[in-house]
Amino acid sequence: MVIPISFLNKLEAKGFEVEIYESIMDKIEKLPPAEASKQLMNMYAAKAPISSLTDKYDLIIQVAHVVNMFGTVQRIGWKMSKGTPDIPWYVHEIPTIFVSLSCPFHLADVPQVKTYINTYDKNEHTLDALIEKMLGRSEFVGVDPVDSFCGLPDTRW
Numbered sequence: 001m002v003i004p005i006s007f008l009n010k011l012e013a014k015g016f017e018v019e020i021y022e023s024i025m026d027k028i029e030k031l032p033p034a035e036a037s038k039q040l041m042n043m044y045a046a047k048a049p050i051s052s053l054t055d056k057y058d059l060i061i062q063v064a065h066v067v068n069m070f071g072t073v074q075r076i077g078w079k080m081s082k083g084t085p086d087i088p089w090y091v092h093e094i095p096t097i098f099v100s101l102s103c104p105f106h107l108a109d110v111p112q113v114k115t116y117i118n119t120y121d122k123n124e125h126t127l128d129a130l131i132e133k134m135l136g137r138s139e140f141v142g143v144d145p146v147d148s149f150c151g152l153p154d155t156r157w
Contacts, residue, residue: 003124065101074103108150
């Protein structure tokens with residue numbers, strides 16, 4: 001998933017401290033093969049406590065911009081890690097907003113999130129409007145032209 005840097009910059013310009021999470025798998029992929037293999041074997045040895053997130057973050061905004069140039073599937077490909085912020089398992093402990101920038105059907109991949117926003121694109125004016133709405137300066141008034149619940153009952157809870 002590629003997150004527009006301008007979104008990060010816009011949040012910081014509004015006074016927020018922003019950190020882009022880098023998954024354990026992304027870090028391992030940058031290591032030399034021997035070290036990567038060792039880290040992969042250790043990856044499942046321990047699960048971080050929820051306090052490692054709740055003590056550090058007030059809010060998590062998970063942004064999905066999945067681009068598939070060679071097909072129509074735009075599903076989220078979660079990294080194979082356990083107990084990390086990759087998959088939003090912490091939604092009951094930390095307020096979490098999931099924003100889909102390009103595909104209105106990602107709720108099927110994250111039915112556990114309580115706040116899901118579709119922007120349908122990542123244009124600058126769209127990101128500006130998103131931030132204004134997230135700050136409560138204007139209301140969300142759009143009408144979803146598709147079934148973002150994907151016909152799945154667990155996405156509506």
